[in-house]
Amino acid sequence: MITAERKPLEELIEYVRPFKRILLVGCNECVTVCSAGGRKEVGLLASGLKMALLQSGTTIEIREHTLERQCDPEYIDELLPMIDGVDAVMSMACGCGVQEVARRYKDKPVFPALNTKFMGASERQGVWAERCQGCGNCLLGMTGGICPIARCSKRLMNGPCGGSVTGKCEISKDVDCAWQLIWDRLKALGLEDQYLKIIPAKDWRPAGGGGPRKIIREDLAA
Amino acid sequence: MMENFEPVIVAFCCHYCAYTAADMAGSQRLEYSPNVKIIRVPCSGKVDAIHIIKAFEKGADGVYVAGCLDGDCHFKNGNNRASRRVEYVQKYLDEIGIGSERLEMVKMSAGMGYLFAQIAIDMTEKIRKLGPSPVRPLAMQASQPIAC
Amino acid sequence: MKTESHLEKVLVSGNLAVTSECGPPRGCLPDHVREKGGYLRGVVDAINVTDNQTAMVRMSSLAASVLLKQEGLNPLYQMVTRDRNRLAMQADIIGAYSLGIDTMLCLSGDHTQFGDHPMAANVHDLDSIQLIQMVKAMRDEGKFQGGADIKGPPKMFIGAAANPFADPFELRVLRLAKKVAAGADFIQTQCIFNVDKFEKWMEQVRRRGLHKQVYILAGVTPMKSVGAARYMKNKVPGMDVPQDLVDRMGSVPKEKQPEEGITICIETIDRLKKIEGIAGFHIMAIDWEEKVKEIVDRAGLLPRPQV
Known part of the structure; x- marks a missing residue:
């Protein structure tokens, strides 16, 4: 699978600070398996961002949505009903997902929430290691x-x-x-x-x- | 605000030990802080990061997870998993700016009613000193549905 | 003779060859190279010039090799695959040969993590064995890797390294066999302190007849102090320093330790001379080039043959 890790919250806060409403989009594939960008991580990050921003006097509305796959256009179309109501999108997919969302919704800024790491396998619970460089x-x-x-x-x-x-x-x-x-x-x-x-x-x-x-x-x- | 501050504390308690210990404390007529809201869970290992974070988002000033003593988990090692998860969430709380000291992991057996009461008192006092959670106002805002 | 290399001439003549090394400076200090080279004049048959050794930026091995060549010395130009892709390597090989350098050593190089640029990319377009193959094809077939003809091919005498002390031990001779099959003309080994283990390695080398296909120069290093001995024993991956040598270094007073280190080095050379299949010695006196003459002299390897 493609493995990833969340970026430091500090970096993500700076991406979203200028916006009132954002859409935080997870992916049900690889990044769910490596516990970086699935539905649960979307929830954790949305709460964390809201709470962190509040302390500097900023309130932000975060819509959460997790797609089956963020690297296929058919699934990305699902965001259409939500996209007009937000100022920016933050993707919790690998770099492929981030780019596909950006390609589909050309007038919305799209930010990566994760650092995509490598193609790897799970050595044991909670440990992933590189196996292939494609x-x-x-x-x-x-x-x-x-x-x-x-x-x-x-x-x-x-x-x-x-x-x-x-x-x-x-x-x-x-x-x-x-x-x-x-x-x-x-x-x-x-x-x-x-x-x-x-x-x-x-x-x-x-x-x-x-x-x-x-x-x-x-x-x-x- | 500090003078009238009554902390809201959420305690995720394992059914097999901490929750039973709370029961024991009650039947022994031990007094402990009414600030502690107990949530019974089948095992401390069942408590996920999202539960803890949502507790803070919804207005908790402090949270603790109470599991069985080392080696006594009904599900073998759920308590140790919970400990590691608590450490992980503590780091996240620091990132958010809430502070890791508002979250703790504690362990006790079903018979330790007195310890349950003492921990409830200690945690309440600790959080009282720390003051209200910096994100308390979020809970005041109209709560928004969590879309999935 | 495959080349005009002085080292090849010495080896073909049947004399025990002697090489040593010179690490280029970390700055524009050509005199530094000349000074180090000067200590080795008339003492060795070729001088290895290291290529960003330990992954630290230094004067390029090509430039330092040319400086030595200008002094009338015989540089042995080292090249690692860590820092350049095959275009750059082939360009440098042609350039080096055009400037009179005819002997080189093909290495993969220390990982960048060990140096002061751990953030740099490790290139490794080729590995050391593929580099040997490439240099051989450039020399013998006059072909670039891409297949085009080279106008005026570089006639390099091709060296490679071998470490008999790394793991897995059973692969060490097989890897040497691969380097020989790839086209290595000579081998310089890692520093030998554990002569017993080296003998076992050489036994396998002879069993495969590799000593008849490639010249093996046994690597030796004089230890400066017991601290240096301990460091090499404990901290340098793939280095095998037996405890009794460390103890021996520690058994003499501090001011006598350099002398003891040189004596151990000479004794090691004497033992290695008796091993069948050894074609010479590679003396790695790191930042101690001025002592190489004494070692070569006391080991009975002076004067160097005029070939």
């Missing part, structure tokens, strides 16, 4: 199912570097050495020889080096 040409078949691009601090495709110690990365004891994980897994699968194959220099175009990326499915595209 490089566009998956290497996992060669690396035992563990991604060196997302999980090696130096993005080494033929690691490990000389800083791998007892399974940990040189940058922090809290970071696993991706190449230790890869090696352990290749060994467990009896695929040690795979390690000796040099992974050649990567073509970064599918990773975004070729400009903004787009997928077009001709059979589906309208």
Whole structure:
């Protein structure tokens, strides 16, 4: 999923301070799962903003609404009946959602409430960790199912570097050495020889080096 | 205002311990502050950040969550979850400007009626000293429906 | 001979090669480079010039290498993949060769977190093994990565690093094998303090016949004090300093510790000389370049061969 974290309240207060009425829009997808921008977080933030602004003598009306998905135009249309009654929108979705709301409602200022972080998985309750950088040409078949691009601090495709110690990365004891994980897994699968194959220099175009990326499915595209 | 100030305190009490302790305090005729409004919950772990924040928004001057003693949670570790959640909300209260000191986590067993009464008295006095919540006027405004 | 590199000539002649290093200054101080290089004149066959070592901004390794070259010394131009993409790296390699630099070392580089610019992007367009492949293709096929022909290809003698002491130990020789397969001509190892463990590594190296495919220069470092020994033992990832060496450094008075460190270094070289497959030594005397001559001399490696 795409993970995110709420921005400091101080920053959000400054975004909304000039406005009388805002619409705070959550998203029921990834940011709900990572407890950053779902219905509950929308409620928490609306209360927090109102209470914080009140102390500097400002009252603000905040309408709360959480969409099924903020990255699809069909769902964003749902905001139409509410949009005229507000001066600005604050989105609690990832950066995709913020941009889609801004694209649909061109005359309303749209502010992000979250910092979008990474594509990750839930390691355990309350802990999310990066797993994929969307490089566009998956290497996992060669690396035992563990991604060196997302999980090696130096993005080494033929690691490990000389800083791998007892399974940990040189940058922090809290970071696993991706190449230790890869090696352990290749060994467990009896695929040690795979390690000796040099992974050649990567073509970064599918990773975004070729400009903004787009997928077009001709059979589906309208 | 301070002289006539009667704090409004919301206590989220676990059914299995703190709420029973409150009952015990009553049957023992122990006196404690009438300022404390008790909300019974099935487990302190059931109390969400949104409940606490809404309590402040609706005019509470102080809030506490009362759960079972360590190791005695009826649902194994709901009380510890509640403790962590309270810490999280305390940080948010600081961000908002209400102040983390207006929220507390306490733990007691079902038999500790005297402790329940003492905590109610202590919390009331603490909040009385702190004064009214800075966001009390919000509760005075026409309450708005919470759209979802 | 693949190149005109002096280091290659020494290695091909069968003599034990000696290299040392010179960290460029953190400012426009060309005399500083000349002074450091001066200590190494006639003492070593090539001088490593580090590339923003420990992720701190310094005079570029290319510029400092050229300064040494102008002094008639043999720079060993280090390049890390952390700071540049492949366009910049290829441009610098051509530039370096055009300025008379014919020997280089391909590294991934310390993570930016260790330096004074932790906010900088880690580029890593290539990793060190892919960099070796690229330099080799530039030299042997006269091709850029993009496939176009190079007019006047750079004939670099290509080095790489190996750390026998990092984990997982069983991968350490395999990774060396990958570097050799990628095209490394010589290897400089991490500082060796634990000679027993290094011997085990070399055993595996020989079993795979890698010592016949690549020149291995064993890395050594003189310790200045017991404090330095402890620091390397405890704080430097991938460094293996046995406790008895730390104790030995601590057993002599403070003013005698530098001398003890040099003696340990020379003893280490003597032990390493006996290991089959060692083609020379890389002496890393960090900010202690003036002592390299004494070490090389006492280790019986002077005078340097004229090849």
